[in-house]
Amino acid sequence: MLEKKLAGRDIKPTTMRLLVLKKLVETGAAISLTDLEAKFERADKATLYRTLKTFEDKKLIHSIDDGTGAVKYALCEEGCECEPQDQHIHFHCVKCGETYCLTGSKIPQTHIPSGFRAASASMVYKGTCANCP
Template identity: 80%
Template sequence: MLEQKLEDKNIKPTAMRLLVLKQLVENAAAISLKDLEAKFEKADTATLYRTLKTFEQKRLIHSIEDGTGSLKYALCEEGCECAPQDQHIHFHCVECGETYCLTKSKIPQTQIPSGFKASSASMVYKGTCANCN
């Protein structure tokens, strides 16, 4: 299943890519490069970073700027092209530090001034998650 997910996005399924994808699939919350490094103590940081960037370029994952200063990554939904209309709201828990995708809540459409072209959109709610509440 994991290999097929990579192949569907034209990503060669190497051992490291499969391990990173497994972590992303198993994690309910978005994960940062630092979090991945902690899970793979012997993995090279550059390799993990390149893996995440490859996944992002091939639109297997999306990055989230949740205000912590550290990008977090989560799997894209089926059919997502990471265009502004595909993007959803995120929730960052101020207690545990986890960031969650609220995939059923799309970012509202906004009128962009003439001559402007949006390439991405981001909306993050902050508060306390169900686990910490």
């Protein structure tokens, strides 16, 4: 299944790429490079970063700026091309620090003035997640 996910985005399935993808699938929330590095016993931060950038360039994952100062990464939905119309709302829990993709809630369309061209959009709600009382 992991190999198929990589092949679907034309990404060569190296051992590190498969391990990183497995961690992203298991996590179920967005994850920072530092938190991803902590999940590996031995991993080179530069290799992890290059893996994440490859995944992002091939639109397997997307990056999230949730206002915490650390960019987080999460898996894209099937068919996502990371265009503004594909992007969804995120939720950052102020108690546990997790950031979740709310894939069922797309970022609302906004009128962009003539001459402007949107490359991305971002909307982050902050509060307490269902796992935190």
